[in-house]
Amino acid sequence: xxxxxxxxxxxxxxxxxxxxxxxxxxxxxxxxxxxxxxxxxxxxxxxxxxxxxxxxxxxxxxxxxxxxxxxxxxxxxxxxxxxxxxxxxxxxxxxxxxxxxxxxxxxxxxxxxxxxxxxxxxxxxxxxxxxxxxxxxxxxxxxxxxxxxxxxxxxxxxxx
Amino acid sequence: xxxxxxxxxxxxxxxxxxxxxxxxxxxxxxxxxxxxxxxxxxxxxxxxxxxxxxxxxxxxxxxxxxxxxxxxxxxxxxxxxxxxxxxxxxxxxxxxxxxxxxxxxxxxxxxxxxxxxxxxxxxxxxxxxxxxxxxxxxxxxxxxxxxxxxxxxxxxxxxxxxxxxxxxxxxxxxxxxxxxxxxxxxxxxxxxxxxxxxxxxxxxxxxxxxxxxxxxxxxxxxxxxxxxxxxxxxxxxxxxxxxxxxxxxxxxxxxxxxxxxxxxxxxxxxxxxxxxxxxxxxxxxxxxxxxxxxxxxxxxxxxxxxxxxxxxxxxxxxxxxxxxxxxxxxxxxxxxxxxxxxxxxxxxxxxxxxxxxxxxxxxxxxxxxxxxxxxxxxxxxxxxxxxxxxxxxxxxxxxxxxxxxxxxxxxxxxxxxxxxxxxxxxxxxxxxxxxxxxxxxxxxxxxxxxxxxxxxxxxxxxxxxxxxxxxxxxxxxxxxxxxxxxxxxxxxxxxxxxxxxxxxxxxxxxxxxxxxxxxxxxxxxxxxxxxxxxxxxxxxxxxxxxxxxxxxxxxxxxxxxxxxxxxxxxxxxxxxxxxxxxxxxxxxxxxxxxxxxxxxxxxxxxxxxxxxxxxxxxxxxxxxxxxxxxxxxxxxxxxxxxxxxxx
Numbered sequence: 001x002x003x004x005x006x007x008x009x010x011x012x013x014x015x016x017x018x019x020x021x022x023x024x025x026x027x028x029x030x031x032x033x034x035x036x037x038x039x040x041x042x043x044x045x046x047x048x049x050x051x052x053x054x055x056x057x058x059x060x061x062x063x064x065x066x067x068x069x070x071x072x073x074x075x076x077x078x079x080x081x082x083x084x085x086x087x088x089x090x091x092x093x094x095x096x097x098x099x100x101x102x103x104x105x106x107x108x109x110x111x112x113x114x115x116x117x118x119x120x121x122x123x124x125x126x127x128x129x130x131x132x133x134x135x136x137x138x139x140x141x142x143x144x145x146x147x148x149x150x151x152x153x154x155x156x157x158x159x160x
Numbered sequence: 161x162x163x164x165x166x167x168x169x170x171x172x173x174x175x176x177x178x179x180x181x182x183x184x185x186x187x188x189x190x191x192x193x194x195x196x197x198x199x200x201x202x203x204x205x206x207x208x209x210x211x212x213x214x215x216x217x218x219x220x221x222x223x224x225x226x227x228x229x230x231x232x233x234x235x236x237x238x239x240x241x242x243x244x245x246x247x248x249x250x251x252x253x254x255x256x257x258x259x260x261x262x263x264x265x266x267x268x269x270x271x272x273x274x275x276x277x278x279x280x281x282x283x284x285x286x287x288x289x290x291x292x293x294x295x296x297x298x299x300x301x302x303x304x305x306x307x308x309x310x311x312x313x314x315x316x317x318x319x320x321x322x323x324x325x326x327x328x329x330x331x332x333x334x335x336x337x338x339x340x341x342x343x344x345x346x347x348x349x350x351x352x353x354x355x356x357x358x359x360x361x362x363x364x365x366x367x368x369x370x371x372x373x374x375x376x377x378x379x380x381x382x383x384x385x386x387x388x389x390x391x392x393x394x395x396x397x398x399x400x401x402x403x404x405x406x407x408x409x410x411x412x413x414x415x416x417x418x419x420x421x422x423x424x425x426x427x428x429x430x431x432x433x434x435x436x437x438x439x440x441x442x443x444x445x446x447x448x449x450x451x452x453x454x455x456x457x458x459x460x461x462x463x464x465x466x467x468x469x470x471x472x473x474x475x476x477x478x479x480x481x482x483x484x485x486x487x488x489x490x491x492x493x494x495x496x497x498x499x500x501x502x503x504x505x506x507x508x509x510x511x512x513x514x515x516x517x518x519x520x521x522x523x524x525x526x527x528x529x530x531x532x533x534x535x536x537x538x539x540x541x542x543x544x545x546x547x548x549x550x551x552x553x554x555x556x557x558x559x560x561x562x563x564x565x566x567x568x569x570x571x572x573x574x575x576x577x578x579x580x581x582x583x584x585x586x587x588x589x590x591x592x593x594x595x596x597x598x599x600x601x602x603x604x605x606x607x608x609x610x611x612x613x614x615x616x617x618x619x620x621x622x623x624x625x626x627x628x629x630x631x632x633x634x635x636x637x638x639x640x641x642x643x644x645x646x647x648x649x650x651x652x653x654x655x656x657x658x659x660x661x662x663x664x665x666x667x668x669x670x671x672x673x674x675x676x677x678x679x680x681x682x683x684x685x686x687x688x689x690x691x692x693x694x695x696x697x698x699x700x701x702x703x704x705x706x707x708x709x710x711x712x713x714x715x716x717x718x719x720x721x722x723x724x725x726x727x728x729x730x731x732x733x734x735x736x737x738x739x740x741x742x743x744x745x746x747x748x749x750x751x752x753x754x755x756x757x758x759x760x761x762x763x764x765x766x767x768x769x770x771x772x773x774x775x776x777x778x779x780x781x782x783x784x785x786x787x788x789x790x791x792x793x794x795x796x797x798x799x800x801x802x803x804x805x806x807x
Contacts, residue, residue: 012567019574066559095562097606098613099661114636116562118602119595120570125638133635 002059002135006032007039007075008093009067016120020127031058036070039063040078043085058088060111060134065094065101076108089134093126173218182221185209186228193236206233206258207265217273226266233258362500369393369508383519384419390512391421394489397473397501398422401493404464407477407512408438409485417462418485424464426490435460437474438486445483447475447502452494461490470494473501475509479516487512557605565605568598599728607732610665611719614736619659619743623767626663626699627653630688633668643683645675651689656697657765662740666748669733670760674703677727677758692766701760708750708758716750737762 008014014032021030033039039061042049049055061079065072072092079085092105095116105113112133114126192204206229213222237255375389387407394405404422408415414430415438433439437459441448450456450472461469471491477484487509572595576583583591627649634640634647641647656663675684687702708716708723715721717738720731734748741748746764753759 010563012563012570016566016570095559095566097610099664102664103661112636116566117638118566118569118599119573120566121573122638123570125641129636129638 003029003031003056004060004062004130005039005042005058006030006062006093007036007067007072008032008062008064009034010064012120013064013116013123016123017126019120020123023124024127031055036067036072036075039075040070043079043082060130061088061090062093062130063090065092065096073104073108076105076110080109091130091134173216173221177216178218178221181212181216182224182228185212185225186232189229189232193232194240198236198240201254205261205265206230207261210262210265210269213269214272217276219270219273222266222269222273226262229262230259233262362503365396365504366507368396369504370511383516386515386519387419387512388421390487390508390515391419394487394505394508395422397489397504398491401491401495403469403489403491406488406490407485408488409477410438410442410483415485422490423492424467426462426464431460431462437461437472437488441474441476441486442483445476447473447506449473449497449502451496454494464490467492471497473497473505475505477509477516478513479520484513484516554609557609561605562602565598565602569595569602572598596728600730603728603730604732607730607736611732611736611739614662614665614740614743619662619740621657621659621744621765623655624658624660624663626656626658626667626690626697626764629660629663630667633664633671637668637671639675640671645684645686647671647675647684647686647688649688653688653690653699654692654697655767657767658744658746659740662744663764666737666740666762669737670701670762673733674701674705674758674760676729677705677724678703679706695766696763697766698761698763701762702753702757703760704757707752707756710752713750717748 006014006017008017017032018027018030021027031042033042041047042055043057043061045052045055045057063072063076067075072094076090076092079088079090089111091112091114092101092110093114093116094101096102097115102113114129117123117125189206189209192202209229210222210225213219213225233255391405391407395403398405402423404420404424404426406420406422406426407418409418410416410433411430413433415433415436416430417426417428420426435458437448437450440459450459453459453461453468453470453472461472463469469490469492471494472488473491474486474488477487487505489505572591576588576591630649630653639645671686674686678684682704685704687700689700689702691698691700706724712721712723716723717734719735721735722729722731738748741762741764744764746762748760748762751759751761
């Protein structure tokens with residue numbers, strides 16, 4: 001079991017992503033926040049997000065760039081500034097095909113840059129890519145033990 | 161001596177003939193005396209044969225014959241005759257006379273021979289002397305001839321010398337003429353030199369003033385400073401007697417003192433224009449002077465330090481051809497002003513006008529400049545605002561406008577899935593068309609943005625790992641992955657000199673095309689390989705697609721050209737690839753792939769072992785510059801997009 005925190009303000013895209021996760025049978029793994037501020041609150045476990053059973057720390061953050069008030073890059077920088085999240089995979093997920101955005105993401109140290117598919121129907125391929133590249137090794141089940149007191153992600157051996 | 165010796169040698173008588181003659185005569189005598197007439201005396205004398213010696217000049221023969229005949233005579237007279245009966249009695253006296261006869265004849269012959277010999281010797285000597293004389297005469301004649309020839313030669317030389325002498329005489333005359341000419345010129349030059357010296361003095365004075373004026377032009381911050389320098393320069397004209405130089409300006413009916421310099425101070429109060437010298441000068445538009453102001457009580461003259469001026473020189477001051485005022489020099493003593501001073505004050509006034517003109521022009525320019533700068537600032541700010549807006553607009557287009565299109569296609573797809581089997585074909589067709597239109601719109605937006613950005617962006621070249629880039633692209637585009645497509649990298653692909661973003665664009669466009677243009681039932685298969693030659697890398701993309709009609713190939717890489725309308729497309733993708741390739745000093749092309757499919761190639765420069773960071777001169781943009789450039793590009797992208805959308 002791994003959780004993906006999807007930071008996205010565009011409702012339609014959220015719908016398509018939920019659909020992709022539902023079709024893959026892992027709907028529960030997708031946690032969505034609508035803006036950058038909320039994303040930071042979620043990650044730092046403030047307020048409601050202190051409940052790690054319902055809002056577990058994610059194994060990966062899928063980050064849209066074009067967010068209201070706090071931009072995707074700002075969120076990304078904040079994540080990298082937090083000692084406990086330095087190893088957390090953050091995949092930029094944007095509809096921008098501009099090379100400068102791609103380059104900026106690379107320079108800042110984003111784990112990957114995925115361009116949003118042309119059609120909402122194709123979000124399944126995004127999930128496939130994420131699974132193949134970033135979620136191939138299942139992580140510890142206990143979402144709280146995952147980061148507590150340790151900077152590194154604790155990996156468990158692959159299933160036989 | 162020579163002669164006797166020669167006669168001895170030559171004239172020696174032959175001994176043989178002598179013996180023969182001796183024998184013959186002796187025999188004849190013997191026969192005559194002893195045989196024929198042994199008993200008588202014969203008249204024939206013994207002396208006769210001796211005469212032969214006059215012919216045969218042998219003295220030994222002579223005296224031998226003498227001796228012999230004497231002996232013979234003695235023999236006959238003393239021995240023979242006594243035996244015989246002589247017919248005539250012997251007479252001793254007669255025999256003695258006979259002997260005497262012989263001896264006398266012999267002596268005579270001897271003497272004659274001696275004389276003859278001596279004569280001959282003398283003759284020979286004379287002959288030799290004569291020959292010598294002849295030779296000497298010849299020699300003298302020859303020397304004479306030589307002397308004659310030399311004499312002629314000397315005469316010729318003499319003639320020549322005479323000619324040269326005449327020539328020299330002529331030249332001398334010419335030189336004399338030239339000398340006179342030179343003397344005349346020298347006098348002329350001296351006169352000119354004197355004139356020049358006068359002019360030079362004037363020029364020096366002018367030069368001094370010009371230097372001052374130039375200095376003040378360069379150094380003077382403003383008009384008053386410049387005018388003050390002009391006045392100071394003019395004070396030189398007044399000389400040691402002292403005076404004041406001033407610049408006056410006409411202001412309506414008054415004369416205003418603009419600047420002054422000198423021993424005393426003029427009153428700065430305006431004076432009426434009409435009775436002043438300035439009015440006269442300006443009216444006649446020429447330099448004027450008053451020798452002694454005492455003679456012109458009608459002119460108003462300023463007063464300085466309770467002292468009256470006695471003489472004044474004034475010239476008009478112009479600005480851009482119009483009268484501005486006058487330049488005056490006041491003297492406390494009456495004086496005559498020289499032409500030179502006239503010229504100088506006029507000249508200084510002219511320079512002053514020029515300087516004034518330049519200064520006022522500069523002031524005007526400075527004012528205009530600051531106005532322009534202000535305007536530029538305002539407009540720049542305005543433009544910056546517009547550019548920011550346009551950038552935001554462009555960003556919105558990429559992000560916000562694509563989201564609804566994605567939604568349209570997504571929801572149409574969702575609807576189709578949910579109503580699967582319950583849709584009639586017409587409705588299904590409508591929904592498909594909605595989806596494909598949305599897709600087309602989306603592609604148009606991204607392609608137009610990419611293209612316009614590429615056209616305007618400066619592509620900096622660096623070493624790019626093409627292989628890694630290709631793998632990254634294939635990994636991040638689901639369309640390029642199984643089951644939709646099978647893409648192989650068949651050979652090692654070297655690092656190239658390119659712009660990473662540009663190369664990404666090229667690769668993804670080429671791969672998109674390769675997987676897109678396949679028969680609907682087929683699965684796209686693309687092989688990628690690289691060839692290296694001459695510092696270039698050619699990367700081939702070989703597909704199994706529908707290929708490109710021969711006729712369309714020339715237009716393949718042009719904007720908005722589409723070979724096959726059955727497939728989605730905007731006709732921008734390959735135009736963009738070509739543009740980007742060219743901007744990276746590369747090329748792109750296509751070749752038919754035997755049976756089916758196409759073989760596209762992209763040619764780039766091979767990265768050297770010592771990588772060159774940038775092919776273009778490296779220029780690091782500072783942040784604001786970069787922002788400006790970005791903003792400009794975005795603005796233009798947006799405009800192009802709007803234009804293309806409008807079409």
